[in-house]
Amino acid sequence: MQTYDLEASGLRGLNAALHAQAKDTNQTAWEIINPKGSHAVAVGLDAPIEVTVKGSTGYYTAGMNKQATVNVQGSAGPGVAENMMSGTVIIEGDASQYAGATGHGGLLVIKGNASSRCGISMKGIDIVVHGNVGHMSAFMAQSGNLVVCGDAGDALGDSIYEARLFVRGSVKSLGADCVEKDMRPEHLELLRDLLERAGADAKPEEFKRYGSARQLYNFKVDNAY
Amino acid sequence: MCGIVGLFLKDRALEPHLGALLTDMLITMTDRGPDSAGIAIYRADAEGRSKLTVQAEDGDTAFAGLADKMAAALGGSVTLSRNDTHAVLHVPPGQAEEARRKIRDLAPDVRVMSFGDTLEIYKEVGLPKDVAARFNIPSISGTHGIGHTRMATESAVTTMGAHPFNTGSDQCLVHNGSLSNHNSLRRKLQREGIHIETMNDTEVGAAYLTWKMQNGATLGEALEASLDDLDGFFNFVVGTKDGFGVVRDPIACKPAVMAETDQFVAFGSEYRALVNLPGIDDAKVWEPEPATVYFWSHEQTPKPNKKAA
Structure with a gap:
């Protein structure tokens, strides 16, 4: 186990050390202490390592992640796991706005609540939120899965493309072109796997599925102001 | 930002x-x-007086004699505590707003940062x-x-x-x-x-x-x-x-x-x-x-x- 004191040794040294890990590295376990809300902690990783952050972080934690597992034992600021490609990011506390934005792959688990715009423009990432998500979540979501075990705020899935949204609790309102859809056996199967991998104590049958009505794909004069 | x-x-x-x-x-x-x-x-304020916080580029000139002028205008005791480019005028209770109105004539170069009973603004x-x-x-x-x-x-x-x-x-x-x-x-x-x-x-x-x-x-x-x-x-x-x-x-x-x-x-x-x-x-x-x-x-x-x- 490598321990890195972020307050004592600085952010550039941390990210440089993590970037230096090759795919066959022996140093697979890293612990970061004293994050104190720092920005850009463990960004741009590309090795199968496990990074544990002991405390809360600021903007863009674990952004652009590939392969690595990053576990934040606190809450994360705006843009956590932004543009993630693969790997796993787990937030034990809450996440601020636009968690998982534009993510292409991998799994983002938020054990508390996520704020507004969770999964905005997601492009293949899987996001599982144990609590609630704020307004405009999955705005323009293109592909991937957003699972919300609690409630969703206003305008869920506004202008959504082909991402799948699963919500267990209430949805305050659906955004433009987002509709409730049938939960078919393949969706229950997919959801069961996601919930299990995310350690969420919920049954797939308790969720409703939402997705695109596909009415915004082509220009329609009725949609113009 | x-x-x-x-x-x-x-x-x-x-x-x-x-x-x-x-x-x-x-x-x-x-x-x-x-x-x-x-x-x-x-x-x-320890004595329960109200406050007018003011600012001036040249405090030496602008704040000189200001407390006395304000005391005369308000008809009560006024003290001034200087803090760099700012100063707090301690005025009789409840007279901060009146002091704010009077200061435009008493000291046109002085700019009002705040008025009230307990508020002071420094910027x-x-x-x-x-x-x-x-x-x-x-x-x-x-x-x-x-x-x-x-x-x-x-x-x-x-x-x-x-x-x-x-x-x-x-x-x-x-x-x-x-x-x-x-x-x-x-x-x-x-x-x-x-x-x-x-x-x-x-x-x-x-x-x-x-x-x-x-x-x-x-x-x-x-x-x-x-x-x-x-x-x-x-x-x-x-x-x-x-x-x-x-x-x-x-x-x-x-x-x-x-x-x-x-x-x-x-x-x-x-x-x-x-x-x-x-x-x-x-x-x-x-x-x-x-x-x-x-x-x-x-x-x-x-x-x-x-x-x-």
């Missing part, structure tokens, strides 16, 4: 440390806005650490306070463009964001007779709240109305005589984090600003909801007032 911090103390034992705690929080936010900084502090161009040092903010005690560090977008970098803005007796406003309808709103408010000094968007926001309250709205009602009438991005933190309030626009792009313990309620643009507060590891930490007015005061329990977006 801009950075905001706010600290409301529940535990009176922390009051001697208010200035130091706020200064530390504000310096952490320096890279959100390094061009000017300001702090509003609430502390009671200048420069980094938070330099602004805090020139006014020796860490040594100031108080019950609650608000700080702001500015990255200018809508108007010039000047003392008068710095935050906090005084909106009424013992009231002040800081802002993170930018208002897009401030020009039309400024014209409207000026037609209504509201005095607006600069081309700054936040000053218009402050003047809007003042105007609403002059027409009978409470501060909470004025903040709720701002959600309808102000166009743009805003996180507002407002200071009042006995507490502070927070409101975010319905889109809520601008960041905001709050923390509460038995000892304090704190606001920061980022969690970084809060990490050195006592007992923060066990604090309740959350983000204020969009389009929701929050208040904390020494006189009542907190009661978020939700308004539909």
Whole structure:
């Protein structure tokens, strides 16, 4: 186990050390202490390592992640796991706005609540939120899965493309072109796997599925102001 | 961008440390806005007098004899305590607003930062650490306070463009964001007779709240109305005589984090600003909801007032 004191040794040294890990590295376990809300902690990783952050972080934690597992034992600021490609990011506390934005792959688990715009423009990432998500979540979501075990705020899935949204609790309102859809056996199967991998104590049958009505794909004069 | 911090103390034992705690929080936010900084502090005068905080480029000339002139104009005793480019005029209880009116004639070069019973506002161009040092903010005690560090977008970098803005007796406003309808709103408010000094968007926001309250709205009602009438991005933190309030626009792009313990309620643009507060590891930490007015005061329990977006 490598321990890195972020307050004592600085952010550039941390990210440089993590970037230096090759795919066959022996140093697979890293612990970061004293994050104190720092920005850009463990960004741009590309090795199968496990990074544990002991405390809360600021903007863009674990952004652009590939392969690595990053576990934040606190809450994360705006843009956590932004543009993630693969790997796993787990937030034990809450996440601020636009968690998982534009993510292409991998799994983002938020054990508390996520704020507004969770999964905005997601492009293949899987996001599982144990609590609630704020307004405009999955705005323009293109592909991937957003699972919300609690409630969703206003305008869920506004202008959504082909991402799948699963919500267990209430949805305050659906955004433009987002509709409730049938939960078919393949969706229950997919959801069961996601919930299990995310350690969420919920049954797939308790969720409703939402997705695109596909009415915004082509220009329609009725949609113009 | 801009950075905001706010600290409301529940535990009176922390009051001697208010200035130091706020200064530390504000310096952490320096890279959100390094061009000017300001702090509003609430502390009671030992003799219960009211206060007018003023600023002048040349304090040696502008503040000389000012207390005597003000005493003659008000017909009561007035003392002046100088603090760098600022000075606090201690006036007879309840006469701060009258003193504000009189000072335009007594000392036209002096600019009013704030008036009220307990509020003092200190603000200048420069980094938070330099602004805090020139006014020796860490040594100031108080019950609650608000700080702001500015990255200018809508108007010039000047003392008068710095935050906090005084909106009424013992009231002040800081802002993170930018208002897009401030020009039309400024014209409207000026037609209504509201005095607006600069081309700054936040000053218009402050003047809007003042105007609403002059027409009978409470501060909470004025903040709720701002959600309808102000166009743009805003996180507002407002200071009042006995507490502070927070409101975010319905889109809520601008960041905001709050923390509460038995000892304090704190606001920061980022969690970084809060990490050195006592007992923060066990604090309740959350983000204020969009389009929701929050208040904390020494006189009542907190009661978020939700308004539909």
